[in-house]
Amino acid sequence: MLYAYRLVTSGLELMPIESDLKEALWIDLLNPLQTQVEALAALGVTVPTLADMEEIEVSNRLYREGDTEVLTVVLPGLNKMKEPSFGPVAFLITPERLVTVRYHTPRPFETFAAHAGQSSAGCSGRRRVFLGLVEEIVARLADLLEGVGKALDAQSHIAFRDPPPRGDELASALRILGRQSEQVAKYRHALLTVERALSSFGLGLDERGDKAQREILKALVRDCQALAVHGDFLSARVSQLTDVNFGLINLEQSNTSRIFSVVAVLFMPPTLVASVYGMNFPNLPGIENPYGYHIATVLMLGSGLGTYLLCKWKKWL
Known part of the structure; x- marks a missing residue:
């Protein structure tokens, strides 16, 4: 086309x-x-x-x-x-x-022509059209970085809410943060190439003697540098939120492991009682007692209940 x-x-x-x-x-x-x-x-x-x-x-x-x-x-x-x-x-x-x-x-190549005359650089010459188009590009990159910031705000709200996120939400958050990190890196690279192009363009401006163009060029370079710093800030936020999500995943895994450990402890005393009364010795005490089964059952339930109450008192559950 x-x-x-x-x-x-x-x-x-x-x-x-x-x-x-x-x-x-x-x-x-x-x-x-x-x-x-x-x-x-x-x-x-x-x-x-x-x-x-x-x-x-x-x-x-x-x-x-x-x-x-x-x-x-x-x-x-x-x-x-x-x-x-x-x-x-x-x-x-x-x-x-x-x-x-x-x-x-x-996107700037589709939107610039409609308001080229209102840009700070104007469009009275090919160099001013170039500066105006770059101005539109820088503004677009700023909007994209702002979009990343909003996405990180949403992820921050999820990570620090009460109650904390669980399972699939944390996995989804990590995928979103990974995509945002990749986007920030690409926008940062785009800003670097634009700044280098502006620096190369500015090498001959002194010879041309257009003071207005030099001022516009300096403003665009400053904007690129400021957005690059903002991109670094967003990258730091992505790293921080990624660490938070990994921490929450570790806590959830630790809680799950703790529950299984406590459940195993709950069954240890009843298992001991059952093991003792399950021995195949002819002279086992109480083996002839008509209430032996009931006594063993009460011992197993009581030992399990006692272990459960101990875990609750220690706040292990």
Whole structure:
């Protein structure tokens, strides 16, 4: 898919499919077709492949090709199956326009054009469109981290409620905490790639002499750093809640083991009585007593009851 936007008085406007791409200020490529890649090549833009964008080396993610700056970041979004995923997004800043290349759907790319004119960076040029789009991305990451915080608040309420959670609730909590930990790590990585891209973008701003852009850039970098710190805080909360849940599981297992141990103790005295009177000796005392069975039964019940009362008094039950 190819989405081309041109500058209008109110901001950015989606151009019809048959429009001339030379008029576009922002071209957004989603899973580009070969014909679309060739159309961009006619404008002097080399579209990177997914394999190029997934390279780990910084030199393959942040570089300059002629007059074009290429900045690649990793962002959360939805894949073709509408499932949450993380993938690379390339920003190609040419002398005439901004070109973005992506193979999944981060939400900011769907929402930015509608209010690009109201962003703090504006959209009067391709660099301002880039800054405005990054501002939308940072705001989206902040919302996602806030969502993780709310999920952790819910898990904290469950862990510290009275009565405490049991069995399946604790197992479910551990799975949820594991997912949240993974999400925080990915959002943290996304913020790192965005901050690195902004730093690379800012290297030439002094030469361009746009003070307003430099101030917006500094604010975005500060936002990324603040969100990274918040991500570290959320990771610490996940670890703390995980420890609490493991502690509750250990307590529950200990209580279960204690109950079985006490029950075993309760049956020990009756078992002793039964064992004594179950001996096959001909001269066993009381073996000829007509009330021997009743006496043995009373002894077994009494010894079991006495052991139970002792355990209750010691608060072992």
